[in-house]
Amino acid sequence: MDIRTRRKIYPGGFLDNLALSALSASAFAANPAFYSGTSGALAGVALAAIGGAWFAYRVASAGYHAVFDSSSEVRINSDEVPNIAPEDGVLLGYTVDTGEPLVIPWEDWMRHCLVVGQSGVGKTVFGEWIMAQQIVRGGGLLWIDGKLDPDNLYKLDAMCAWAGRRADLLVINAGNPNLTNTYNPILFGDADEVASRVLSLIPSSEGNPGTDYYRQAANQGVTTLVDAIQSAKLAYNFMDLSILLQNQRALSMLENAVPDSPQGKALKLFLDQYKQSNKDGIVSIDMKRLKETFGGIGGRMHMFGSGNFGRITSTYTPDVNLFEDIMANKIIYVMLPTMGKKEAASNFGKMMLGDLRSAIARVQDMPKKDRPWPPFLNFSDEFGSYVTQAADRPFEQGRSAHIVMMPAFQTMANLDAVSEELREMVLGNTWTKVFFKVGTDDTAKKIVELIGKERRVALTVSISDGIGVQRDPSRGILKGSTGSDSFSISERTEMADKVSADMLKKLGKGEAIVTYGGSKVYHIKIPAINFSKAFLDEIGPFSINRKPPRYRRGLDLFGKVDGLLSG
Numbered sequence: 001m002d003i004r005t006r007r008k009i010y011p012g013g014f015l016d017n018l019a020l021s022a023l024s025a026s027a028f029a030a031n032p033a034f035y036s037g038t039s040g041a042l043a044g045v046a047l048a049a050i051g052g053a054w055f056a057y058r059v060a061s062a063g064y065h066a067v068f069d070s071s072s073e074v075r076i077n078s079d080e081v082p083n084i085a086p087e088d089g090v091l092l093g094y095t096v097d098t099g100e101p102l103v104i105p106w107e108d109w110m111r112h113c114l115v116v117g118q119s120g121v122g123k124t125v126f127g128e129w130i131m132a133q134q135i136v137r138g139g140g141l142l143w144i145d146g147k148l149d150p151d152n153l154y155k156l157d158a159m160c161a162w163a164g165r166r167a168d169l170l171v172i173n174a175g176n177p178n179l180t181n182t183y184n185p186i187l188f189g190d191a192d193e194v195a196s197r198v199l200s201l202i203p204s205s206e207g208n209p210g211t212d213y214y215r216q217a218a219n220q221g222v223t224t225l226v227d228a229i230q231s232a233k234l235a236y237n238f239m240d241l242s243i244l245l246q247n248q249r250a251l252s253m254l255e256n257a258v259p260d261s262p263q264g265k266a267l268k269l270f271l272d273q274y275k276q277s278n279k280d281g282i283v284s285i286d287m288k289r290l291k292e293t294f295g296g297i298g299g300r301m302h303m304f305g306s307g308n309f310g311r312i313t314s315t316y317t318p319d320v321n322l323f324e325d326i327m328a329n330k331i332i333y334v335m336l337p338t339m340g341k342k343e344a345a346s347n348f349g350k351m352m353l354g355d356l357r358s359a360i361a362r363v364q365d366m367p368k369k370d371r372p373w374p375p376f377l378n379f380s381d382e383f384g385s386y387v388t389q390a391a392d393r394p395f396e397q398g399r400s401a402h403i404v405m406m407p408a409f410q411t412m413a414n415l416d417a418v419s420e421e422l423r424e425m426v427l428g429n430t431w432t433k434v435f436f437k438v439g440t441d442d443t444a445k446k447i448v449e450l451i452g453k454e455r456r457v458a459l460t461v462s463i464s465d466g467i468g469v470q471r472d473p474s475r476g477i478l479k480g481s482t483g484s485d486s487f488s489i490s491e492r493t494e495m496a497d498k499v500s501a502d503m504l505k506k507l508g509k510g511e512a513i514v515t516y517g518g519s520k521v522y523h524i525k526i527p528a529i530n531f532s533k534a535f536l537d538e539i540g541p542f543s544i545n546r547k548p549p550r551y552r553r554g555l556d557l558f559g560k561v562d563g564l565l566s567g
Contacts, residue, residue, distance in 0.1 A: 072096050073506045076499060076513075078522040090133060092434065092514060093126075093524035102514065102522050108431050110375050110399045115408035116447065117436025122510040123408045126434065127379045128155060128529045130406070135163045139374035140329035142322075142356065144349055146382025148175050148337045154542060156333055158531045161539040168331045169545060170320050174348055175337040177311035181319035181544060184237055185351040188321060189358040191227035197354035198222050198241075200388050201300040201347045218297040221245065224270040228254060231263035235316035235554035239305030243557040245298035248285045249564045250557050303344055305558075316554035319547045323359040326376050326403070327366075336386065349386025353394075360394055363401040371402040383407035384414025392422055395429035405430075411443045433515045437507040444501035451515050454498045 078095040081102050089105040104113075117123050127143070134141050145152055153171065160166045173180035186194050199219055225244055229236045234257070243250045251271060258264040276286045291298070304313055325332060334352055336345040356378060363371055378394075380387075387407070398405050407426065409415070415423035427433075427450065435451075438444045498521050499513050507513070514522040557564065 072508060072511060072523075072525075074503045074511070074513075074523060076503065076521070076523045078102075078524075079520040081522070082516075090130060092432075093129075093512070093526040096511070096523045096525055102516075102524055104432055104516065106375065108517065110402060110404055111431030112395055112398065112405045112429055113432040113434065114426065114430035115406060115434045115436070116410070116412070116438065116443065117408075117512070118410050118439035120509075121437040121507070122512065122526060123436060124152065124381060125510060125528050126436075126512070126526045127381060127406070127408060128159075129526055131156070131377065131379060132159050132529050134374065134377050135159050135165055135331060137374050138165075138329060139377065140168075140326055140331060140372055141377040141379065142326075142332045142334070144334045144336065144352055144378070144380045144386070146336050146345070146349065146385040148335045148345075153333060153335065154536075155529070155531075156331070157542040158536060158539065159529065160331060162531070162535070165331065166539075167545055168329070170325065170330055170332045171544060172312065172320060172332070172334045174309060174312065174341070174345060175335055177308045179542075179544060180312055181546070182312055182315040182317075183320040184313050184315050184318045185348075185355045186226075186238065186241070187235060187316070187318065188323065189355075191223045191230065193354075193358040193361075194226045195219050195222040196390065197351045197358070198297065198301065200350040200354050200390055201297065214293060214296065217293050221270065221294050222297065224266055225254070227263045228258045228267040229555065231259065231261050232257045233553075235552045237305060237314050237316065237554070238301045239310065239314055239558045240555040242298045242302040242305055243561070243564070245294040245301075246287070246291060247557075247564050248287055251285060253557075253560075253564075254555070300347065304348065309344060309348065314558070316552045317547075317550040319545075322355050323362050326359055326363060326372055327370075329372060329376070336382075346386045350388050350390075353380070353386065353388065353391050357390060357394055360398055360401045360403055363403065364397065373402060375402040375404045377404050377406060380405070380407045382409065384409040384411075384417070387415065387418055387422070389418055389422055392425040395426055411438070411440055412446045413440075413442070431517060435504060435507075435513045435515075436511070437509075438504050441501065444504045447504055448497050448499060448501050451498045451513070451521060452519075453495045 074096075076097070078097050078100075081095065081098075081100045082089075082105065084103040084105050086101065086103055089103045090109050092102045092104060094101055115123050115126060124147075131141055131143065143156070153173075157166065157169060160169045170181045171179070172183045186197055189197075199215065199222070222241065225241060226236070229240075232254070244254060255264075255267060255271065258267055271285060274285050274287075274290050275283055277283050303309065320332060322332075334349070336349050378398075387409075394403070394405050412423065415426055433450065435447050438447065504513065510526045510528065512524055512526065514524055516522065
């Protein structure tokens with residue numbers, strides 16, 4: 001409590017004097033020397049209650065003024081908000097105790113924002129509020145949504161329509177291939193980058209030498225194949241790579257298509273380790289050994305090259321090119337069916353983050369003046385459903401590329417499930433942290449530790465009064481009386497948590513505790529974005545923005561499958 005707040009508590013003025021008089025009068029009223037029976041006692045209690053209630057109100061109101069929303073059960077004093085105009089940063093919300101706008105300046109916003117809270121408390125509403133500002137300002141964003149809620153799509157479409165940017169919206173809908181743009185997450189980038197994305201489908205192999213052998217072999221195989229395909233100037237997709245790892249004729253076809261080059265020689269060396277000769281001296285590839293080594297990764301890629309996912313990814317000219325779309329400030333919404341297709345959706349999200357990582361690297365190579373502005377936003381809702389260790393680098397390097405990471409998840413255990421290193425990387429590289437109502441003691445305790453402690457002043461208010469009575473012993477009558485009263489305030493300093501675990505559990509919907517810069521703490525309310533039925537009727541139903549038809553020569557091994565299987 002600062003000195004201005006403490007000074008508000010010291011008594012003065014008509015009402016304070018009246019309350020002190022009530023406290024003093026209560027002592028006289030309750031003294032049997034003046035009044036007998038219950039009437040005097042009741043009068044004394046009533047006067048004491050009135051005076052005490054007034055000073056209790058004075059102490060409480062001096063430290064807290066709920067001018068924005070007095071319905072909150074949580075009471076903290078927000079730090080002084082940055083003196084930043086809304087156009088010079090991002091408006092998170094309004095402080096509950098003062099009603100002031102909390103604006104994070106661009107330079108600090110690019111240091112990333114963390115969002116934590118249990119389901120249904122306002123994380124997505126907060127994301128919509130931030131994305132609405134991004135859309136109105138002409139900025140680009142990538143929203144990876146782990147819930148597959150059609151209402152979120154229609155809300156985002158309405159935001160774009162309201163801002164006049166409906167043509168900038170691209171949708172990757174893994175749950176409905178009839179309502180989606182096309183996207184090939186392994187088509188762009190060099191061979192090492194593509195292999196890294198593909199390997200995100202395989203669990204980490206640290207501490208398991210046997211598993212690590214197959215992982216490294218898969219890395220070598222995918223890198224070699226992609227490098228060879230790219231040197232032949234051919235496009236490819238998941239199905240092409242899956243068939244190459246399982247069919248000898250497809251490998252021979254690629255070997256003949258690759259020119260005499262370092263990539264061609266690398267492919268020959270790779271295949272040579274799987275070649276064998278029969279008794280007639282005929283050389284062939286031992287497909288049994290090849291499948292034993294690459295069957296796992298080949299099967300995972302087949303999953304994304306077939307079915308509904310295949311209708312999105314089996315393209316050589318995708319609508320979504322993440323690097324180009326970042327540079328063009330496009331609005332990309334990725335809908336993951338994590339409930340019905342948990343493993344496939346999770347792996348798809350992992351590759352999406354891998355593609356983003358590659359795009360960030362390319363943006364970093366651009367001149368600073370050409371990097372996206374306003375900073376491109378990545379809102380990863382339900383981040384714990386698809387996060388991998390490879391997600392750590394964007395938090396370290398995204399700032400230099402003008403790309404903001406804003407992951408949202410329910411518990412700290414979502415990060416710990418990957419590694420403690422990832423948790424520390426994310427927590428240590430998010431300048432702004434937004435904490436909604438949490439449902440577990442462990443997460444609440446970790447958040448309390450993150451917010452930290454502060455030095456507080458504990459006040460002790462004491463009120464005393466005394467009465468002196470003089471009697472004539474011989475006659476037994478009252479000769480006179482004297483009275484005195486005093487009021488004092490003492491204080492002591494102590495270290496205490498800025499926010500308690502109990503406070504975090506009492507937060508209401510749309511209400512959050514924000515830490516900024518590691519030391520500032522704010523209690524805010526977040527506005528909700530809603531549109532009238534009349535406006536929604538006016539803009540009409542959502543429709544996919546298709547890119548003009550293009551042609552690019554690809555491997556198309558699936559189209560040649562009859563020839564690959566026949567004698």
